[in-house]
Amino acid sequence: MIPIWYYAGRKLSSELKSRQVPLLALSAAFSFVIMMFNVPIPGGSTGHAVGAAIIGIVLGPWAAVIAISVALVLQAMMFGDGGITAIAANCFNMAVVMPFVAYYIYKIISGSTEINSSRRVIAAAIAGYVSLAVAAAFTGFEFGIQPILHHTAEGVPLYMPYSLNVTVPAMVLEHALGFSILEALITALIFAYIQRTDTTLLYGEKSLAKKTKMKKTTAA
Amino acid sequence: MDKIIKNFAIGLVALIILAPLGLMAVGETFGEWGPEEVKEKLGFVPPGLEQLSSLWSAPMPDYALPGIGDSMTAASAAYILSAILGVVICGGLLYFVGKKVAED
Numbered sequence: 001m002i003p004i005w006y007y008a009g010r011k012l013s014s015e016l017k018s019r020q021v022p023l024l025a026l027s028a029a030f031s032f033v034i035m036m037f038n039v040p041i042p043g044g045s046t047g048h049a050v051g052a053a054i055i056g057i058v059l060g061p062w063a064a065v066i067a068i069s070v071a072l073v074l075q076a077m078m079f080g081d082g083g084i085t086a087i088a089a090n091c092f093n094m095a096v097v098m099p100f101v102a103y104y105i106y107k108i109i110s111g112s113t114e115i116n117s118s119r120r121v122i123a124a125a126i127a128g129y130v131s132l133a134v135a136a137a138f139t140g141f142e143f144g145i146q147p148i149l150h151h152t153a154e155g156v157p158l159y160m161p162y163s164l165n166v167t168v169p170a171m172v173l174e175h176a177l178g179f180s181i182l183e184a185l186i187t188a189l190i191f192a193y194i195q196r197t198d199t200t201l202l203y204g205e206k207s208l209a210k211k212t213k214m215k216k217t218t219a220a
Numbered sequence: 221m222d223k224i225i226k227n228f229a230i231g232l233v234a235l236i237i238l239a240p241l242g243l244m245a246v247g248e249t250f251g252e253w254g255p256e257e258v259k260e261k262l263g264f265v266p267p268g269l270e271q272l273s274s275l276w277s278a279p280m281p282d283y284a285l286p287g288i289g290d291s292m293t294a295a296s297a298a299y300i301l302s303a304i305l306g307v308v309i310c311g312g313l314l315y316f317v318g319k320k321v322a323e324d
Contacts, residue, residue: 012321013321013322016318016321016322017322017323018318018319018322018323020318020322021314021315021318021319021322022315023225023228024314024318025310025311025314025315025318026225026229026232026311027314028310028311028313028314029306029308029310029311030228030232030235031310032303032306032307032310033235033236033239033303033306033307034235036239036242036283036299036302036303036306037235037238037239037241037242038243038245038249039245040244040245040247044246044247045247045249045250046246046247046248046249047249048242048249066314067310070310070313070314071310074306074310075306076278077276077278078278078279078280078305078306078309079278079281079282079302079306080276080277080280080281080282081252081282082252083252084275084276085272085275139251143251150268152267156264156266156267157266157268158266158267158268158269159266159268159269160251160266161258161261161262161266167250167251170250171251174250193227194224197223197224198224201224
């Protein structure tokens with residue numbers, strides 16, 4: 001994870017505009033809080049949305065890497081949630097895989113449609129849904145290889161007791177049938193709101209300030 | 221622009237106030253079990269997990285304040301306090317760093 005953080009940091013400091021700074025700060029805060037909303041599902045387990053999809057779409061995937069990593073590291077260190085030894089894995093799944101998958105799904109489905117088309121809202125929703133399920137699949141895979149990688153000489157698992165055929169379906173199904181729907185809703189709602197108010201906030205869109213400046217110079 | 225930020229901030233405050241709803245979900249997330257929960261499930265604690273679990277002790281484990289009691293009100297208050305701390309630290313850190321690296 002360290003090279004990814006390093007690269008994301010470099011990328012962020014070269015791309016970040018000062019008008020995005022409050023949004024970046026709010027993103028990390030939002031991700032932190034949304035992960036506190038544990039949602040129960042049948043079977044006695046719980047889980048949560050991440051908010052990574054909308055952050056990836058609005059601020060770009062590299063900025064999302066930083067914002068969500070900050071939230072995850074704080075969770076682990078301050079509140080013992082997720083765990084110190086799992087920080088790198090958690091950050092990889094939720095702060096790297098997820099925003100990148102979301103961003104590219106959103107881009108592919110949106111294609112060359114108008115910035116305020118309703119197709120983009122649907123694209124955002126699908127991006128939220130799929131990206132969380134994919135992140136969950138990665139997590140399930142990482143859980144599942146634990147008993148293979150780490151066990152005692154007698155075969156007693158050192159950390160994670162369940163194998164791939166339990167962990168992957170468990171993680172993917174839980175998310176696909178539950179938490180991903182929530183992630184899709186959050187992503188679509190926030191996206192639609194930004195679409196109605198100021199689309200220039202979106203990653204890769206021209207800033208309003210630049211546009212009006214150009215108009216002014218041509219008018220003068 | 222500023223209006224959007226303001227509205228997002230209002231939304232975030234609403235989320236913080238509603239955060240204790242997240243406490244109502246009973247049970248632990250898949251794979252996030254602590255040593256006690258694994259023991260309940262398996263009858264033993266995987267040896268590596270037992271070793272690593274003492275590596276770090278968080279100041280506010282499980283978003284609760286030690287010694288505040290187990291009542292729902294106390295837990296909710298601690299949960300909201302955790303959310304506020306999270307928002308202030310995450311937001312503050314990125315705002316500060318962001319301001320330093322951002323170009324106009």
